[in-house]
Amino acid sequence: MLIRCDEAFLNPNYLLESLYSEDMRIRFDRMVGGTTNPHLNVADVRELLVKQPKTKEQIRITNVLAEIRSSLSATQDQRSKLQLTKTGLMQDLLTGKVRVTELLQDAAAASP
Numbered sequence: 001m002l003i004r005c006d007e008a009f010l011n012p013n014y015l016l017e018s019l020y021s022e023d024m025r026i027r028f029d030r031m032v033g034g035t036t037n038p039h040l041n042v043a044d045v046r047e048l049l050v051k052q053p054k055t056k057e058q059i060r061i062t063n064v065l066a067e068i069r070s071s072l073s074a075t076q077d078q079r080s081k082l083q084l085t086k087t088g089l090m091q092d093l094l095t096g097k098v099r100v101t102e103l104l105q106d107a108a109a110a111s112p
Contacts (some may be wrong), residue, residue: 001045010050014058017065018050 005015027048032038053061063076092098 001040001042003045009055010052011014011058011062013062015050017062024048 003015005012024053028040031044052058089098093100
């Protein structure tokens with residue numbers, strides 16, 4: 001279904017964020033709940049009410065959400081890299097490529 005909005009009143013990115021929101025998911029579930037073939041009709045979509053703050057606020061909301069997604073993506077990438085590093089280090093330890101006996105001896109000597 002193609003949805004167009006009047007950009008003077010509703011930012012398309014804000015509309016997309018609204019359609020993917022938890023609030024809208026709950027509303028969609030109520031509309032199609034209990035059916036064996038869940039779907040929405042054009043008439044159902046036309047009757048949907050979308051919260052509509054002022055255009056500047058809509059843009060601010062979508063910008064903040066984009067920043068959050070970007071930060072989350074960077075954090076997930078960093079986590080993946082750290083997990084790969086950990087796996088490699090564990091493999092080195094388990095295969096004996098890296099010896100830890102000197103580290104254990106140093107730790108034992110340092111403790112009272």
